[in-house]
Amino acid sequence: MSSHPYYYFTVYQKDVSAALHSLKQQEFEAGRYSPVMDMFLFEFPPVEDSPTPGVQHPSIETAIEDTDGCGTGTILDIERIAEQPAFLASCPLSSDWLIKLLGTEFPTHELVERIICQEEIRDEDGVEDVWDEFADEMGGGESRYLIVYKDNQPSELFFMGYSVD
Secondary structure (H helix, E strand, O other), X not given: OOOOEEEEEEEOOOOXXXXXXXXXXXXXHHOOOOOOOOOOOOOOOOOOOOOOOOOOOOOHHHXXXXXXXXXXXXXXXXXXXXXXXXXXXXXXXXXXXXXXXXXXXXXXXXXXXXXXXXXXXXXXXXXXXXHXXXXXXXXXXXXXXXXXXXOOEEEEEEEEEEOOO
């Protein structure tokens, strides 16, 4: 198996750790994780009509244990917020990468969706080389987050990462 990307938008909270915990709980309760679903076939980011088979494990930890070290292929694998890239952690996307990938330090939902989530658009916008450089830097089991803006105010957090395996 090889790592695959995942993406999530969630409501902005100043406390990013709390936002991560809420997002993980939401996805766990929805049942959107391996081994419940085949995450290679799932389309990220989840939307209102995404499949929700429901929780099928007593806890996130038992779901992770049930993957035999491969991880859930989702945000559930991320244990904490960190200042720097680390295994099973999410850290802020640097200002340099925000500019390289998105052209701004204040990206909108639409911009993030178009450039990061809709991979086919990358070729059209000529950012494929930059994206490949970024993807090579982020290893399996790592995540980055960024603040998404609406009307020049923080409105969402966006988490992206690569599955453990």
